[in-house]
Amino acid sequence: MDCRERVLTALNLEEPDRVPCHTILIDANNVDEILGKPQITDFDTVAKIRKENPNSWAEELTNLLESVETSVFSRCVEAAAKIGLDCMQVGIIPYYFFDDPNDKRLLLKDYFGRVWEVKNNKNNFNPYYLYGTLRLENWEEVKKNIEGTLTEKYSKIAKRFYKRINKKHKDKIFVAITNDYLGTFESASQGMGMGYYAKMLHKNPKFIKEVYKVFATFTKDLYMSFMDAGAELFIESGDLAYHTGPMMNPKYYDEFLLPAYKIITDAVHERGGKIVLHSDGQITPLLDFIVNCNFDGLHSLEPTANVDLALIKKKVGDKLCLLGNIDVSHVLVNGTKQEVYDAVKFAIKTAGPGGGFIVSAANMHPAVKVQNLKWMIEATKKFGEYPLKI
Amino acid sequence: MDFEKITELVIELEVDDIAKAISEALDEEKDPFEILDALTKGMDEVGRRYEEKEYYLTELVLAGETMKEAFKVLQPAIKAADRAEKKVKVILCTVKGDNHDIGKNILASLLLSAGFEIYDLGMDVNADIIVEKVKETGATILGLSSLLTMTVDEIKVVHEALKAAGLRNKVKLIVGGAPLNMELAKKLGADDYADDAVEGVKHVKKLAGMIK
Numbered sequence: 001m002d003c004r005e006r007v008l009t010a011l012n013l014e015e016p017d018r019v020p021c022h023t024i025l026i027d028a029n030n031v032d033e034i035l036g037k038p039q040i041t042d043f044d045t046v047a048k049i050r051k052e053n054p055n056s057w058a059e060e061l062t063n064l065l066e067s068v069e070t071s072v073f074s075r076c077v078e079a080a081a082k083i084g085l086d087c088m089q090v091g092i093i094p095y096y097f098f099d100d101p102n103d104k105r106l107l108l109k110d111y112f113g114r115v116w117e118v119k120n121n122k123n124n125f126n127p128y129y130l131y132g133t134l135r136l137e138n139w140e141e142v143k144k145n146i147e148g149t150l151t152e153k154y155s156k157i158a159k160r161f162y163k164r165i166n167k168k169h170k171d172k173i174f175v176a177i178t179n180d181y182l183g184t185f186e187s188a189s190q191g192m193g194m195g196y197y198a199k200m201l202h203k204n205p206k207f208i209k210e211v212y213k214v215f216a217t218f219t220k221d222l223y224m225s226f227m228d229a230g231a232e233l234f235i236e237s238g239d240l241a242y243h244t245g246p247m248m249n250p251k252y253y254d255e256f257l258l259p260a261y262k263i264i265t266d267a268v269h270e271r272g273g274k275i276v277l278h279s280d281g282q283i284t285p286l287l288d289f290i291v292n293c294n295f296d297g298l299h300s301l302e303p304t305a306n307v308d309l310a311l312i313k314k315k316v317g318d319k320l321c322l323l324g325n326i327d328v329s330h331v332l333v334n335g336t337k338q339e340v341y342d343a344v345k346f347a348i349k350t351a352g353p354g355g356g357f358i359v360s361a362a363n364m365h366p367a368v369k370v371q372n373l374k375w376m377i378e379a380t381k382k383f384g385e386y387p388l389k390i
Numbered sequence: 391m392d393f394e395k396i397t398e399l400v401i402e403l404e405v406d407d408i409a410k411a412i413s414e415a416l417d418e419e420k421d422p423f424e425i426l427d428a429l430t431k432g433m434d435e436v437g438r439r440y441e442e443k444e445y446y447l448t449e450l451v452l453a454g455e456t457m458k459e460a461f462k463v464l465q466p467a468i469k470a471a472d473r474a475e476k477k478v479k480v481i482l483c484t485v486k487g488d489n490h491d492i493g494k495n496i497l498a499s500l501l502l503s504a505g506f507e508i509y510d511l512g513m514d515v516n517a518d519i520i521v522e523k524v525k526e527t528g529a530t531i532l533g534l535s536s537l538l539t540m541t542v543d544e545i546k547v548v549h550e551a552l553k554a555a556g557l558r559n560k561v562k563l564i565v566g567g568a569p570l571n572m573e574l575a576k577k578l579g580a581d582d583y584a585d586d587a588v589e590g591v592k593h594v595k596k597l598a599g600m601i602k
Contacts, residue, residue, distance in 0.1 A: 117489070128489050194492050198452040202403055243568045244586050248448045280568075304569060329539045329569035367540045 003086040004174040007233065007358065011274045011296050011321045015355035019348055019384030021377050022087040022323060024178065024235065024278060024299070025364040026079050028072060028124030033370050034079040041123035042068065046106065058097040065095060066157055072125070074165045081172035083370070084377045087358070089178040089235050092161050092222075094154055095127075109133075110181070111150050112215065113142060113191035121366050127181075132193035136200070136207060143214050151221050158225040166230055176233035177226045178278075183237030184216045184260050189247070201252065209256045216260035220267045227271050234268055234275040235299060236261070241281030243305050253289045261293040269294065276323060280363060281305045287316050297321035302362045303343075304329045309350045313357075322351045323358040332361055332372040340372050344379035349390050359384065391415040393428035400432025401439075403452040405459055412463040422467040426503075429460055433503040437588045450587065451492060454499035461502065478598045479529035483511035483520065485544035490537035493566055496587035497533060504591055506531075506598075517544070517551040524557050531597055533590065534580075536567040542578065549579025562597040566590055 001009065001017045009016035026034070028042075045064065050057045073090035080088035095108045095116070106118040108127055113134030116127040134142060166175045181187075188211045189197040200207050223234055240247060240257075261277075268275045276297035277290055282305040283298070290298055298316070301307045301324040309325050325347040326332060331339050344359055351357040359380040361368065383390050391414040399408050415425050436453040439445040445453075482498050484491050491513045498510050509527055511519065524532060532552075536542045545565050552558040564582040565575045575583035582597060584590035595601045 130489060194448075194451050195455045195495075198448040199405055199455065201448055202452060203406075242447060245443075246446055249446050252448075304571070329542075330574075333539055365538065365540055 002174075003172075004170075004232075007087045007174045007176075008274065010355055010358050011233070011276075013318065013321060013354075013356035015386040018386060019352050019380055020086040020358045021380040021384075022085060022089075022358050022360040023080065023364055023373065024089060024180065024361070026076050026088070026373070027121065027364060027366040027368065028076075028126070029122040029366050030368065030370050030373070031075050031079040032122065032124070034082055035075060037123075038075075042072075042125045043120055043123045058099040062096040065097075066092070066161070068125075069093065070161050070164055073161075074168060077165055077169045077173060077175055081169055083374055084381070085173060087174045087176055087233070089176040089180075089233075090162070090165055091178040091180050091182070092154065092157055093181045094150060110187075110191075111142070111145060112182075112187040113138075114187070126366065129190055132189075132191045132196065134188075134191035134211075135196065136204065139207070139211070143210075146214055146218050151218055154218075154222055155225040158222050159229040162226050162229040162231050174233070175231075176235055177223065177231045178235040178237060179219050179222070180235075180237045180278075182215075182219060182222075183239065183278075184212050184219060184264075185247075185257060186237065186239050187215050188212055201248065205252075205256065209259075212256055212260035213263070216263045220264045223264065223268055223273075224271075227268075227273060232273050234264075234273060236264060236275060236277050236295070238277050238279035239281070240277075240279045240286060241283045241305070243281060245282045246285055247281075250285055250289065253286060254292070258289065258293055261295075265294040276321070282307060284308070284312065284315075287312065287320075291316055291319050295320065297323055297358075299323040299360060300362050301325040303327045304362075309347060313351045317351065317354070317356060321356045321358065324360045324362045325351070326359060326361050326376055328361050328363045328365065328368055332368045332376065334369075335372055337375050340375040341379045341383075344376055345383050345390055348380070348384050348388065352384065352388050355386070391418060391420070393420075393424060396425060396428040397432040397435070400429055400453065400456055400460070401435045403436075403449060403456055405452060405456045408456050409459045409463050412460050416463070416467050422464060422471050425464055426468065426505075429457065429464070430503045430505070433457065433500060437500065437591070440588050447492070447496075450496045454496045457499040457503055477505060477507040478531065478600075479507045479509065479527050480531040480533060480594060481509045481511060481520065481523050481527065481529045482533045482535075483515040484513045484535045484537070485541050485548065486514060486516050487544065488536050488538055488541040488567075489513050490535070490567075493537070493587055493590075494533070494535040497535075497566070497590045500587055500591045501594060504595070506594070517548045520548055521551045521555045521557065524552065524561050525555065529561060531562050531564065531594055533594065534563065534565045536565065536570065538567075539569040542567070542569050542574065545575070545578040545580055564590065564593055564597060 006016040278299040
C-alpha cells in the first residue's frame, strides 16, 4: 500500500498493511534540523521589510504571507516525508500583520478577532495567541467580511496552496488539510476571549450559535476549494476539552456546535472525503457528540489528560478511526528510545486490532525532538504490521 | 439588598448585575466583610457545582468575571474598613513564555473569595520579577501556571531563583497546567500540584495550614 491507501484504509476502520503514522505538524525548528536551515529566515525577511518600508511594513509583510505559509508547510511536508511519516497536514491561516504603536511585539491578527504575538523560534515564526477582540458590537462587520471578501479571497488561495504542495510531495506522503487555528470552536472562544465567550454563552446563546455557523460555513467553503484541488482528508481543529474535561457543558456542544460541525462534515462526505476531529484534553464525555457530528476519526487521545485508550477503542472503535496517544509532554520530548517504543507498542496493542488506528503524536510543539519522532515512526513500522504480533 | 441575593447573583453568574447589587448593599451601610462572606458562599456553591459536573470551565470563567466586577466595588470599602486582618498572601502568575491565563485567573477569583490576599502578576513573568514580589510582599504561597511543555522548566528556574535569594524556605510553591503532574512538579522543585483551579484552592488552603 502507498501512504494514501494506508491512511484511508485505517479511516475506513479496516486493517491496512500496517498501522499508519502521522503528526499534526513538525515545528519549524525541527524541520530545519531535518532539512537544513534555509538561507533566508522568516525574521530576516521581517527585518528587511521593516527597514525598507518603515510606514507600510505591516501591509507589505501581509502581502507575503501566502508565499511564506506555502513555503513553511511545503518544507514541513518534505521533512515529514523524509523521516518516514505516512501523512502530514497543511493549512492556510487568514492572518494579517498589524502595527500597534503602543506594542513593540510583532503582532498578527486573524479575521475572527484573535491577536497573536509572533515569537522567534530559532528564527522561525511561532504565533502565540494573546487575546480576542470579537464582540457583539463588531460582529456584523466581521461576519460581512468573512462571508464576502474573505471567502472569495481564501477560496482562491486554498486551491493554489494545496496544488503547489501536493504536486511536489504526493508521491512520497499523503497530504491532508487542517484548519488549525481556524477551528469553529476555538475561533469563537479565542476570537472573543474566554471571559466574553463565557458571558455570551450564558447571556446570548443565539449569538454564539450564529458565530459557530458563520465560521463553520467559511471552513466548509474553504474545504470545498481544497477538494477542487484534490484534497481528500481534513482535520478539524477543535480543542473542545482541557486537562480534566470538556470546556463547556456537554449540552451546549449538542445544541450549538453540532449543527455547525454538520455543515462541514456533510459537505466533505458528500464529495467522498474524510474528516477527523482534533481535540486535546479529556474528551471521553464528548464521544457521542463526536460520533453524532459524523466525524470519521478522533485525534489526540492525550495520555497526560488521562484519556483511556482502551475505553475509547471499546466505546467508539467501530465508529471512529483513532489517531494519536503518543505523549508530547515527556515521551517525545525527553523520553528514551525504550520509552518511545513502549508508548507506540502500547498504543498499537490497545487500539490497533481490527484496524481503524493511526499512530500520531498527541500534539506538536518546538520542544519535541526529531530523534524521538524518528523512534516513533521506527516503532510503528516495526510493530504495526498487520496481522499484529504484539 | 440582602446577602442571599448577592450569593444568588454569584451562583447564577450575573456578571452584569453584581456591581450594582454590591453598591446598593454598601449604600445601605451593610458590613463589607459580610458582603464578602455572601460572595464567598456563592463561589463555594459554584465550586460545588463544578465538582458535581453541573458547571464546567466556562461557568468557572464567568464566575471569575462576576467576582472581578464585585471586587471593583467592594475592595475600596474593605480597605477603608481596615480591620487589620492578617490575610495569607498569595502570588500568582503564568511562567515566562506562557500566555495561557484562564486557569490562573479562575484560581485568583476563587482564592480572593476564600479570603486570601492575591497579588496577580499576570502572564509571561520573569523569575526575577517573581522573586522581587515575594521579597516585597512577604507572600507565603506562590502559584505558578505553565500550560506548555516548553515552559515547564521555568518552574525550576523560579525555584532556583528563590533559593539563590534565600527565600525558598519562606514560600510554598504550588503549580498547575496541562503538562504537569505531582511527580514532575516535585522534580521541578515545587511543593505541590493541583489538577485544576477548584482543586487548587483546597491545596492552597492546606499549604496555608487552614485545613488538613
